[in-house]
Amino acid sequence: xxxxxxxxxxxxxxxxxxxxxxxxxxxxxxxxxxxxxxxxxxxxxxxxxxxxxxxxxxxxxxxxxxxxxxxxxxxxxxxxxxxxxxxxxxxxxxxxxxxxxxxxxxxxxxxxxxxxxxxxxxxxxxxxxxxxxxxxxxxxxxxxxxxxxxxxxxxxxxxxxxxxxxxxxxxxxxxxxxxxxxxxxxxxxxxxxxxxxxxxxxxxxxxxxxxxxxxxxxxxxxxxxxxxxxxxxxxxxxxxxxxxxxxxxxxxxxxxxxx
Amino acid sequence: xxxxxxxxxxxxxxxxxxxxxxxxxxxxxxxxxxxxxxxxxxxxxxxxxxxxxxxxxxxxxxxxxxxxxxxxxxxxxxxxxxxxxxxxxxxxxxxxxxxxxxxxxxxxxxxxxxxxxxxxxxxxxxxxxxxxxxxxxxxxxxxxxxxxxxxxxxxxxxxxxxxxxxxxxxxxxxxxxxxxxxxxxxxxxxxxxxxxxxxxxxxxxxxxxxxxxxxxxxxxxxxxxxxxxxxxxxxxxxxxxxxxxxxxxxxxxxxxxxxxxxxxxxxxxxxxxxxxxxxxxxxxxxxxxxxxxxxxxxxxxxxxxxxxxxxxxxxxxxxxxxxxxxxxxxxxxxxxxx
Amino acid sequence: xxxxxxxxxxxxxxxxxxxxxxxxxxxxxxxxxxxxxxxxxxxxxxxxxxxxxxxxxxxxxxxxxxxxxxxxxxxxxxxxxxxxxxxxxxxxxxxxxxxxxxxxxxxxxxxxxxxxxxxxxxxxxxxxxxxxxxxxxxxxxxxxxxxxxxxxxxxxxxxxxxxxxxxxxxxxxxxxxxxxxxxxxxxxxxxxxxxxxxxxxxxxxxxxxxxxxxxxxxxxxxxxxxxxxxxxxxxxxxxxxxxxxxxxxxxxxxxx
Numbered sequence: 001x002x003x004x005x006x007x008x009x010x011x012x013x014x015x016x017x018x019x020x021x022x023x024x025x026x027x028x029x030x031x032x033x034x035x036x037x038x039x040x041x042x043x044x045x046x047x048x049x050x051x052x053x054x055x056x057x058x059x060x061x062x063x064x065x066x067x068x069x070x071x072x073x074x075x076x077x078x079x080x081x082x083x084x085x086x087x088x089x090x091x092x093x094x095x096x097x098x099x100x101x102x103x104x105x106x107x108x109x110x111x112x113x114x115x116x117x118x119x120x121x122x123x124x125x126x127x128x129x130x131x132x133x134x135x136x137x138x139x140x141x142x143x144x145x146x147x148x149x150x151x152x153x154x155x156x157x158x159x160x161x162x163x164x165x166x167x168x169x170x171x172x173x174x175x176x177x178x179x180x181x182x183x184x185x186x187x188x189x190x191x192x193x194x195x196x197x198x199x200x201x202x203x204x205x206x207x208x209x210x211x212x213x214x215x216x217x218x219x220x221x222x223x224x225x226x227x228x229x230x231x232x233x234x235x236x237x238x239x240x241x242x243x244x245x246x247x248x249x250x251x252x253x254x255x256x257x258x259x
Numbered sequence: 260x261x262x263x264x265x266x267x268x269x270x271x272x273x274x275x276x277x278x279x280x281x282x283x284x285x286x287x288x289x290x291x292x293x294x295x296x297x298x299x300x301x302x303x304x305x306x307x308x309x310x311x312x313x314x315x316x317x318x319x320x321x322x323x324x325x326x327x328x329x330x331x332x333x334x335x336x337x338x339x340x341x342x343x344x345x346x347x348x349x350x351x352x353x354x355x356x357x358x359x360x361x362x363x364x365x366x367x368x369x370x371x372x373x374x375x376x377x378x379x380x381x382x383x384x385x386x387x388x389x390x391x392x393x394x395x396x397x398x399x400x401x402x403x404x405x406x407x408x409x410x411x412x413x414x415x416x417x418x419x420x421x422x423x424x425x426x427x428x429x430x431x432x433x434x435x436x437x438x439x440x441x442x443x444x445x446x447x448x449x450x451x452x453x454x455x456x457x458x459x460x461x462x463x464x465x466x467x468x469x470x471x472x473x474x475x476x477x478x479x480x481x482x483x484x485x486x487x488x489x490x491x492x493x494x495x496x497x498x499x500x501x502x503x504x505x506x507x508x509x510x511x512x513x514x515x516x517x518x519x520x521x522x523x524x525x526x527x528x529x530x531x532x533x534x535x536x537x538x539x540x541x542x543x544x545x546x547x548x549x550x551x552x553x554x555x556x557x558x559x560x561x562x563x564x565x566x567x568x569x570x571x572x573x574x575x576x577x578x579x580x581x582x583x584x585x586x587x588x589x590x591x592x593x594x595x596x597x
Numbered sequence: 598x599x600x601x602x603x604x605x606x607x608x609x610x611x612x613x614x615x616x617x618x619x620x621x622x623x624x625x626x627x628x629x630x631x632x633x634x635x636x637x638x639x640x641x642x643x644x645x646x647x648x649x650x651x652x653x654x655x656x657x658x659x660x661x662x663x664x665x666x667x668x669x670x671x672x673x674x675x676x677x678x679x680x681x682x683x684x685x686x687x688x689x690x691x692x693x694x695x696x697x698x699x700x701x702x703x704x705x706x707x708x709x710x711x712x713x714x715x716x717x718x719x720x721x722x723x724x725x726x727x728x729x730x731x732x733x734x735x736x737x738x739x740x741x742x743x744x745x746x747x748x749x750x751x752x753x754x755x756x757x758x759x760x761x762x763x764x765x766x767x768x769x770x771x772x773x774x775x776x777x778x779x780x781x782x783x784x785x786x787x788x789x790x791x792x793x794x795x796x797x798x799x800x801x802x803x804x805x806x807x808x809x810x811x812x813x814x815x816x817x818x819x820x821x822x823x824x825x826x827x828x829x830x831x832x833x834x835x836x837x838x839x840x841x842x843x844x845x846x847x848x849x850x851x852x853x
Contacts, residue, residue, distance in 0.1 A: 019271070027275075036342045036363045050572050118448045119401075119433060153654055154684045158698035158749065159674040169701070173688045204431055213434045217335040217406040218569065219342060219362045253687045253729050 039222035047226035054210065058227075059234065061206040062194060065121060069128025070190050074183060077133050081140020085175070086167060091141065098137065106130040106193040110200050124197040124206070131193030132186035139182020143175025177247070177254040184242050191235045207231055289496060291325045292318060292503075295337045295349040298330060298437065298529045299455045300536065301373045301484040301545060302350040303521050304510040310524050317506045321499050332436035333405045341366060341489060348503055349487045352410035353558045356487045357586060358565050359408075361573060365490030367588035370504045371554045372484035372511070375475035376545025377411055378459035380452045380468035382444060389471050394422045398429045400450040403443050406434035408565070410483050411453050411474075417564050418477050444468050455483070457531065457539035464535045475544040482554030482561070483545070493588060501591045508549045508595070515547055550596075551587055558586055602628040602651065602753060602785070607660035609646055619810035620646050624660070626804070626813070628753075628787065633779060635796035636789045638806030639843060644789045647811070648755050651787065652678045664752065674698045677746030678755045682762040684742050685730040691717060691741050692726040698749035709748075716744040719778060736767040743775070747782060754784045758791060769827075772798055776823065793839045797832050798825055805842050815842060 021041050028040040035043060048055070084091040106127050117123035147170065155170040198208025207227055215223040294314070296305040305328060308314050314326035329346055331337035334355035340346050341356075342364050349356070349366075356366055381389055389396040397419070405411040412434070416426045426432055433449060437458045443449040445467040452459070452468060462468040474481060486507055488500045514521045522536040548554075562581040566573055573579075604626040611618040620643040628634055636644045649655040651662055653672035662669040664676070677698075685694050692713055699709035717723060720740040730738055739759055746754060760768045772795060779786060790796055796803045803817040817839070821831055 023271070023275075034342075034363055036359070046575070050575060114448075115446070118446075119443075148683060150680050150682075150684050151686065153672075154678075154680065154686075156654060156672040157652055157674065157676065157678040158745070159672075159701040161672065165701070169697075170686070173686070176688075204433070214407055216339075217408050217434065219335070219339060219359050219364075219408075220569075220572070221362075253731060 036219050036221055039225055043222040044225045044229065047220075047222045048230075051223060051226060055230070058205060058207045058210055059230070062198065062208065062234075065124040065198065065206060066128055066191060066194050068121065068125035069194070070132050070187060072125070073129045073132035073186060073190065074136055077136035077186075078140050078179065081137050081179070082144055082167060082171075084137075085141035085144025085146075086163065086171060091145070098134070102134045106189075107196045110197065113197070114200070119204075124194065127197035128190045128194045132183075132190035135182050135186040135189055136179070137182075139178045139185070140175065142182075143178030144171050146178075147171045147174045177251045180246050180251065184239060184247070187238055187242065188235060191231075191238070195231055207234075288322065289492075289499070290323060291327065292323055292348065292499070293327050293329060293346040295329045295331055295340060295346040295351065297333065297337065297350065299376075299484075300457045300521075300525055300539060300543065301376050301455050303514050303525055304372060304507055304547070305350045306524055306528050307514055307521060308506050308510040310528070311510075313506050313509065317502055318499065321496070321502060323499065332438070334409045335406045338364065338408075341487070344489075347489050347492045348500075350484055351487055352405075353482045353485045353554055354410045354413045354561045354565065355408050356485075357558065357562050357581060360581060360585065361565065361569070361578060366487050367490065367493060368485045368551055368554070368558070368586055369488045369493070369500060369588050370486040370507055370592050371482070371548045371551045372486055372507075373545050373547045374480050374483050374553065374557075375473065376483055376543050377414070377453060377455040377474040378470045378543075379472040379477075380444065380454070380459045380462050381471050382447065382450050382467070383469055385450055386469050386471065394418065394424070397451060398424055399431075401431040401433060401448070402451040402453065403433045403435045403440040403449040404453040405437075407568075410481075410561070411455065413561050413564050414474055414478055414481060415453050416568070417560075441465075441467075456543040456545055457525070457536050460539035460542055461531065461535055464532075464538070473544040478557065480546075480553075480557070482557040485551065485554055485558075488588075493591075497591060501595065504549075504592055505595055511547050511549050549592075551589055551592055555583055555587060559583060562586065601630065601665065602626075602787075603661075603663045604651075605661045605663070607647075607650065607657045607662060609643065609650065609655070610658045621657075622810040622812050624811070624813060628785060631783045631785055633786045633788065633799060633801045634804065635800030635802070636787065636804045636806065637791070637793060637796045637839065637843070638811065639808045640791075641809050642806040643809065643811030644806055645757055648678075648757050648787060648789050651753070652676050652755050654678075674702065674749035675751050676753045676755060677749060677751035679739070679742045679746050679757065679759045681758045682735070682738075685738055685745075687730050690727050690729055691722060691733070694730070694741055695745045695748050697745060702749065712748055713744075716748050717741075719747070719781065720744045721774065734767075735763040736771055739763065739771060740774070743778065747778070747784070752785065754786045756786065756788045758789055760795070761791065768795075773824075775799070793836050793843070794827065796839070797821075797835050798827055803839065805839065 025041045028035075028038045032038040039047075080094070084094055109127060109130055113123040113126045117126055144167075151170055151174060152166065155166055160166050160169050194206075195208035195211070198206040199212035207230060211224055211227045215221075215227065292314070294305060296302045309326070309328050315323070318326060329340065331340065334351045335358075337346070337349055337351050338355045338359040341349055342359060350372055353368065356364065356368060360366065385396070385400075402415070404415055412432075415432075419426045419430065424430060433443075435443060437454050440449070440452045440454055441458060441462050444452045444462060445465065452462065459468070459470050463470050474483075486504065488503070493500050518540045519537055522540050523533055525531065526533040526536050559581075566580040604624050607621060607624040608619070609621040611620055624647065636647065638644045646655060650657055651669065653669050653676065669676075686697065689697070692710070695713040695716055696709045699712060704712070714723075714726065717726060720743055722737060722740055722744070725733070725737070730741070733741070742759070760771050763771065776799065788796075788799060797819065800819055803819060804813055805815045805817065806812065807814050817835070819835065821829070821835075825832065
């Protein structure tokens with residue numbers, strides 16, 4: 001069957017989405033018939049209404065944890081990335097440690113986080129920090145390491161002598177898109193870690209906390225799914241906003257090269 | 260209709276057929292019983308019957324070849340397992356099944372297990388404040404207890420509300436397993452712990468906390484643990500449920516007659532110190548019972564408190580506070596005893 | 598001031614895994630003020646290495662490079678350099694690229710803007726001040742590179758095959774424009790190229806280098822009057838001469 005041309009071009013994503021939602025509703029209502037096992041889509045939507053008092057405070061707390069973790073990750077990863085990308089010796093010295101720590105899932109750090117920071121916002125922030133730190137670090141040092149030789153030499157012959165000047169005038173602008181993209185990736189990983197961090201009781205409110213320490217225990221699966229949707233949507237929103245504000249605006253030149 | 264359209268319709272159709280098919284498959288005849296329990300001395304009956312092989316012995320005439328016990332840290336996860344069909348019978352506080360029944364769990368309380376038996380434990384440095392101010396000393400404190408929907412959480416919330424303390428704003432309630440709660444008070448990460456025996460006694464023996472109030476003092480004779488059976492098991496195999504209740508009665512009577520041996524079995528099963536458990540058996544205010552009627556009054560109160568905690572949600576679903584008939588099934592027990 | 602560049606016995610030896618590689622052997626050279634000097638030679642003859650050492654991006658193993666009586670010890674905006682390609686800062690507009698050297702010299706904003714605009718006009722790109730490199734053609738990019746190198750008013754302009762990456766037509770146009778710029782600014786230009794045609798068209802003198810290790814085989818004067826005709830008899834003769842020189846050197850290696 002041929003869909004109308006307009007739909008095919010602009011809104012093709014609507015079709016599978018609608019089919020999925022309708023299927024979900026039917027299966028939940030007539031096949032599973034157990035809202036604790038699979039809530040209906042309509043119940044999940046209604047849940048947003050029932051939760052209206054909690055949603056905004058929870059989002060704000062989660063965003064607070066997220067901001068703390070992300071800011072510290074960026075503040076530490078960028079300077080270290082500059083050092084590792086620009087100075088070969090620094091890279092060789094530090095990289096093995098980084099490569100050992102990096103694959104450890106942020107969640108595995110939770111017991112340590114609880115012991116070091118107790119059950120406070122800092123413990124949650126720490127887990128998010130771990131999630132965001134490594135992508136930003138790698139994107140940063142890659143950007144700084146890959147500065148083309150011809151640009152560095154051009155800088156030199158135009159009087160840009162010394163590491164400080166070179167980093168400031170040549171390396172940093174060149175590496176900025178890489179830093180930005182990796183920050184966006186770090187944001188995504190950090191957000192995912194946030195939910196897990198809050199789930200483990202390292203805070204007393206927030207989306208992940210409420211999902212796991214209330215809705216799960218009460219077995220209110222429609223609330224669980226509503227918050228799951230919310231988590232996904234916020235992540236999507238943050239990602240798109242970042243892309244629009246930072247990447248589109250400032251890095252047209254990179255697109256020009258890549259295209 | 261083009262090729263792609265046909266293929267997607269076929270795929271959707273196959274998916275639906277598979278899902279419907281799964282729902283219609285017949286269950287095979289039952290050969291295994293899964294029993295859920297928790298690491299609390301409240302539920303010693305389950306452990307004793309298992310230790311002595313009574314479960315399998317008593318149920319084999321009904322075609323049961325295997326009985327497996329599943330350990331859960333607290334009640335709410337145990338109910339999740341029951342919802343998923345992973346356990347058929349549960350030794351659990353009366354509140355979690357009530358909370359789950361509101362959410363659609365098909366199960367009933369078929370026998371009582373015990374009443375009372377939990378305690379408020381405070382860090383030694385804060386005892387003086389408690390002795391001076393009583394329950395109001397809990398304001399602004401970090402309290403670790405079982406998760407929402409559990410007996411402990413429900414009793415604590417009710418007690419705080421009765422004394423004008425807002426459980427959401429005036430205290431920092433943290434949901435934890437009993438071992439995490441013990442670690443937390445030891446690390447001074449929390450100030451107060453409210454958990455069932457033998458954990459308060461263990462904490463006291465370690466010197467990291469002082470028991471200041473038993474739950475029986477907060478709410479005399481409140482129902483605590485009970486025996487829950489899934490609606491499916493009751494409907495399809497009432498004779499098995501009846502036998503399970505009988506075995507439970509046997510184990511409970513044994514436990515009351517031999518507290519020291521019971522302590523040894525608990526220590527063995529949960530890896531605890533025997534002397535501490537024996538001390539616990541002597542100190543706790545838990546009362547081991549088997550008559551479900553004894554738990555009705557407080558259970559209906561739990562149903563009310565839980566209803567109020569989720570009022571808007573339940574009202575929107577057209578639910579009312581649960582009645583006795585929606586929570587309890589007395590008929591099988593009554594048939595045994597009379 | 599007598600902007601003279603003098604190379605005295607300049608030798609360059611590279612260290613490699615399998616021993617040493619002699620790139621340049623005892624180069625002696627004097628470059629006169631406002632001269633247009635072309636350097637031709639086969640690939641690997643070291644002409645680029647020579648240019649880089651004059652720029653200060655590399656250093657001789659022995660010998661001296663002296664500009665204006667002072668030894669060259671590192672890069673400086675006093676010796677401007679134009680690379681073959683990809684040398685524009687892609688995140689900067691044309692204007693900001695040309696201003697770069699002035700920015701580093703801490704020339705105040707208004708002043709450097711004015712200077713940059715002058716040089717942009719000189720290379721014929723007025724109107725493109727706010728374009729980005731990715732929006733420009735290859736020829737336009739090289740014009741910007743020339744403007745940028747000239748903006749700091751260097752004593753010397755070093756050019757490393759600057760027109761090697763553009764098509765033949767554009768190349769010819771750029772050569773003509775470069776000569777006009779040279780006439781206007783009277784800079785001393787060192788121009789490295791592969792192309793014999795280009796060297797004959799542009800240079801006052803042409804340095805012919807041997808294959809590795811690079812030596813100066815011949816220093817040819819080109820006295821053809823400007824503007825030159827590419828296809829004049831004298832030009833053809835010169836080209837033939839050069840090709841022969843380069844060819845025989847080439848044969849020397851292949852026979853040897």
